[in-house]
Amino acid sequence: MIKAKDSIYKITPYIGGESTAKEGQRIIKLSSNEGAFGPSPMAVKAMQEAAKDMNRYPDSGCSALREALAKKNNISADSIVCGAGSDEIISLLCSAYAGDGDEVLYTAHGFLMYSISAKVAGATPVATPEKNLKADVDALIDAVTEKTKILFIANPNNPTGSYLKRAEIEDLHARLPKSVLLVLDAAYAEYVDDPDYTVGHDLVSQHDNIVVTRTFSKAYGMGGVRLGWAHGPDHVVDVLNRVRGPFNVSAEAQAAGVAALQDDDFLKMTLESNKKCLKMTADSLEALGVKVYPSAGNFVLVDFGNADKAENIRLALKDEGIFIRQMGGYGLPSCMRITIGTGEEMELVIEAIKGYLGSHV
Ligand SMILES: Cc1ncc(COP(=O)(O)O)c(C=O)c1O
Numbered sequence: 001m002i003k004a005k006d007s008i009y010k011i012t013p014y015i016g017g018e019s020t021a022k023e024g025q026r027i028i029k030l031s032s033n034e035g036a037f038g039p040s041p042m043a044v045k046a047m048q049e050a051a052k053d054m055n056r057y058p059d060s061g062c063s064a065l066r067e068a069l070a071k072k073n074n075i076s077a078d079s080i081v082c083g084a085g086s087d088e089i090i091s092l093l094c095s096a097y098a099g100d101g102d103e104v105l106y107t108a109h110g111f112l113m114y115s116i117s118a119k120v121a122g123a124t125p126v127a128t129p130e131k132n133l134k135a136d137v138d139a140l141i142d143a144v145t146e147k148t149k150i151l152f153i154a155n156p157n158n159p160t161g162s163y164l165k166r167a168e169i170e171d172l173h174a175r176l177p178k179s180v181l182l183v184l185d186a187a188y189a190e191y192v193d194d195p196d197y198t199v200g201h202d203l204v205s206q207h208d209n210i211v212v213t214r215t216f217s218k219a220y221g222m223g224g225v226r227l228g229w230a231h232g233p234d235h236v237v238d239v240l241n242r243v244r245g246p247f248n249v250s251a252e253a254q255a256a257g258v259a260a261l262q263d264d265d266f267l268k269m270t271l272e273s274n275k276k277c278l279k280m281t282a283d284s285l286e287a288l289g290v291k292v293y294p295s296a297g298n299f300v301l302v303d304f305g306n307a308d309k310a311e312n313i314r315l316a317l318k319d320e321g322i323f324i325r326q327m328g329g330y331g332l333p334s335c336m337r338i339t340i341g342t343g344e345e346m347e348l349v350i351e352a353i354k355g356y357l358g359s360h361v
Contacts, residue, residue, distance in 0.1 A: 011119045014112055017339075018323045025321040028348060030339040032325070033158060033188075033299045035221025036273065037342070039256070040266040043222060046259035050252045058251035065254045068261045069229060075201050079231055081240040082249045082257075086187055086215040086228030089240070090152070091117040093211065093230075096243045097181055098123035098149040105143055105151040107135045109160050109330050111185065114152040123149065133293055133301070134162035137172045144180060151176065154185040155200070156192060159330055159337040161295025166198040173203065173210065181236070184212045187228075188297035190219035190267065191274055197296070204231050211236055218298055219270055220260045227253045274298050277346045281338065284350045288357055299339045307333035309360075316356045322349050 017031025062082040070077035083089040094117040098104050104118035108127045115125035126148075128139040135153055144151075153172070156163035164172065173182055184200040200212040211232035217223035227249060230240060260266075282292045282300055291303040304310040307328070314326055314336055327335040338349060 005122060007119055007122050011116055012329070014116055015329070017325050018318070022321070028322045028341060028345045030299075030325075030341050030345065030349060031323040031337075032223065033218060033297065033337075033339045034223050035218060035270060036277075036298070036340060036345070037221055037266075037270055039221045039225075040260050040263035042263045042266070043220070043256040043260040047225070047252045047256040050255035053251065056251065058247050058249060058254060060246045062249050062254050065249075065257045066229075068258045072261050073199075073201055073231070075205070075231055079204065079234070079237055080229055081232070081237055081244065082227070082229045082254070083240075083244065084226040084228070084248050084253075085217060085223075086185065086213040086230075087113055088226075088244075088248060089213045089228055089230045090114065090183070090185070091120065092240055092243050093150060093181070093183060093236075094118050094121040094123065096239045101147060102149045103145060103147040105140060105148055105180075107140065107153070107157070109133060109157065109332060110135075110152060111154045111158050111187075112329060118150075130160070130162075132162075133160040135164055137164070137168055137175070140172060141175045144177060148177075148180050150181045150183060152183045152185060154187065155197075156188045156296040158187065158297065159299065159301050159325070159327055159332070159335075161293055161297050161299065161301055163192065163197060163296050165194070165196040167196070169198060169200065169203065173207065176209075178209055180209065182210045184210065186212055187215045188218055189214065190271060191298055192296045193271075193275070194296070201231055204233065208233050208235070216257055216260060219267060219274075220257075221270065222253075222256060222260060225250075225253045225256055227257050273343065274340050277340045277343050280343070281340060281346045281350065285353065288350075288354055290353070290357075299337050301327070301332070301335050301337050303332075303335045305334055310334050310336050312360070313353060313356050317349065317352050320352050322352055324349070 066077040102123040106114040118125040189199040216227040293301040
């Protein structure tokens with residue numbers, strides 16, 4: 001049998017959120033941090049229009065989309081590279097900057113794709129301890145060695161929901177050797193409304209070793225389209241453009257992205273609903289005696305106290321067509337991550353958990 005590189009067999013494949021229910025059963029999928037309201041109708045229309053020309057290859061440079069992103073975020077279009085989801089950007093960064101003998105740093109409960117992409121590149125992923133399920137700047141700096149090539153921080157982090165404030169990011173960057181690329185993964189940035197938070201675009205412009213990654217998969221409700229992007233210094237943009245496929249973002253995705261950026265009302269409605277439903281969910285679950293970690297994203301991390309109980313609750317909910325995500329892969333086996341859906345969906349999930357807890361005292 002032809003074998004791939006040894007390091008590839010050390011990878012545990014990423015398992016996506018479950019969503020297969022019994023026939024005819026209503027599905028409430030709260031297992032993948034997807035947008036609760038579908039995509040913007042403007043994005044759907046633009047995609048349908050673009051589909052008429054699917055015999056043509058897409059614009060390799062994603063020009064219109066980069067221009068739209070640049071305008072929206074007050075940055076230069078030349079500092080943007082688009083990808084098939086931010087997953088692709090993460091993977092491209094790892095394969096371009098890290099290889100055999102190199103290390104890729106991230107935090108203990110950081111997003112799983114950092115370690116998978118590091119291993120694909122042949123590098124060693126190094127996870128540092130967190131403090132109260134939040135990235136610990138001291139631990140990260142202590143773990144930096146001459147082999148460290150990239151440091152990934154999901155800000156806010158999935159699945160913990162915690163984030164580093166601007167001052168903490170600045171402190172981390174100031175103490176990091178300039179030879180290490182600091183990647184601020186801002187997949188959930190739209191949801192954060194703390195004035196002390198920074199997505200990091202201003203930091204990219206000021207420094208030579210910071211990259212911000214973003215996505216249309218969460219607040220824009222476009223996970224199925226696979227559209228993400230990176231904002232970085234010229235030398236990183238140059239590298240990403242060398243390693244990416246020439247047509248890595250479909251014409252349909254580009255058109256949908258441009259249209260989605262114009263639909264401010266949809267984004268506003270999504271963010272307002274998330275804020276309201278997140279609070280309602282956290283308050284209701286805490287009232288049931290369950291530990292809920294504070295979250296700045298579109299999900300909550302809930303600790304049911306022990307792994308068996310958490311798994312039984314997941315299975316009981318699944319039986320009712322409600323899918324939440326187990327967190328064993330993130331080293332948090334007693335926890336479940338619940339995506340914030342619509343108000344009605346959250347009421348149903350709370351009722352289901354209440355029902356389970358009431359009948360299993
Ligand atoms: C922290 C974080 N980064 C990146 C991604 C990848 O998003 P996408 O590839 O859909 O852009 C996710 C998806 O769940 C995430 O949680």
